[in-house]
Amino acid sequence: MSLLSVEGFALTFLQYASGLRRRRLEVISGLDLDVDAGELVAVVGASGSGKSLLAHALLGLLPSNAIETGRITYDGSPLDAARRRALRGREIALIPQSVTYLDPLATVGTQARRSAELAGTADPAAAARVAFRRLDLADDIAGRYPHELSGGMARRVLTATATIGTPRLVVADEPTPGLHPAMVTETLQGLRRMAEAGAAVVLITHDLLAALTVADRVAVFYAGSTVEVAPTASFAGDGAALHHPYTRALWHALPAHGFLPLAGAQPPPTDLPPGCLFTDRCPLVIPDCRRARPATRQVGPSLVRCIRAEARDA
């Protein structure tokens, strides 16, 4: 049993279109993901694929017009709204995407101590110091305001603050864009060390190549559904070990693996096709693909949502 398990998770936003006419916007239609203690799972996909919404759902940060279906279990029991509130900041930590999550009017030390207090540590000041040292932040950094930090330092402060209570599940939402390569490596290695120390880590990113350097498995999201969860080792060579045509297209779009642009764009929630969400762009499409949303199934070591995927290496 995995520490975190997400099964058939779907999310609909109820919106007022014009006047009192309501419309339902299905932004996530089928996410599946499981992460175990000591494991780092990367979640990759284009913007709008549902990556950040999943993170916000796990932390109980979705707006009130969001309607959820499906099952999320954590540590053996359902992760309902009350448990999300109780566990976030303690057992479940979010490393947010943007440094704008820091309060510009408080020193970072004050913010870290406040996090430690909320996480229920016995000695918040000591816990904050330990967290800063763990990320190589010198003691005098605590007295600085966010604008006095470089981008890389601010990101380390976010990580230190988020992980102060030694969380069991860490969700990092796009922690690397805009960082230069050395900083990207440092950030990702930090997450890897957390997994090695026993945490379950979810790394949300659009940077597939960077994710492959630290992940055990990679979950690929497309238009609000998980299309494949594959071991990192499957991302190699000509991509033959990858089973979903979208995953293979992602691999072959990398500059070092073909740089091939797949035509078209991810369908928006207002315009989802009736069958498989990838039909418009899929090179393997057959009429059956348009009839119903495919379910996920096991193909070799991977979980795949495609009726055309075959175990070629079986």
Place this chain on the structure above:
Amino acid sequence: MLEARDLWFRYRRGARWVLAGLDLRVAPGEVVGLRGPSGQGKTTVARLLAGYLQPARGHVLIDGAPPPAATSRRPQPVQLVSQHPELAVDPRWRLAEILAEVGDPDPSLLASLSIAPGWRDRFPNELSGGELQRITVARALLSAAPYVVADEVSAMLDPITQAQIWHVLLDRVRRHRLGLLAICHDDSLLHAVADRVVDLPHLVTRPDNQLRPPAPLSGTRVTT
């Protein structure tokens, strides 16, 4: 030929020099990669070339002459596509208006960037970052400017969107002899798109914050 000749720049008098004597050339039909660590002035180079900033010393020249004043109604000959598309568009304009500012939208160009006709009536905040970046690339190309500076244009994009945008840019380079400066810290991407790569050198400062003459820019050919 787009040319930066002995460019010096600092943000205010007495501050450290961000650039000190930069020389750089981009020929029509050429893709030059510009590489360097964060904070070394890559984006400053982009903004100087596109006329958003004025150098303290030195010149930006196009075929040996200074570019027209930024106040002229015509699009500037060096178009900048920035890493942050949301900061490069007016949030109160619909996308159709944003594109129409530079000329008639060419449907085949929009199609090649997967810009859906349905986006026309939307505002910038109703698109994702990747979708908006396609709009700013389209705008730069619709302007028919002979030079484009692409400043980390795909750093926030998934690999497929990244490849789509670069193929459209490279197609312009080949078929219309666009000169392109690609600012990027992804070596594998530079390797795939650039004819040659230059490294922005570290500036060496003395304790009294006076600059030593910087090392000349070395043009290293990317081997394939």
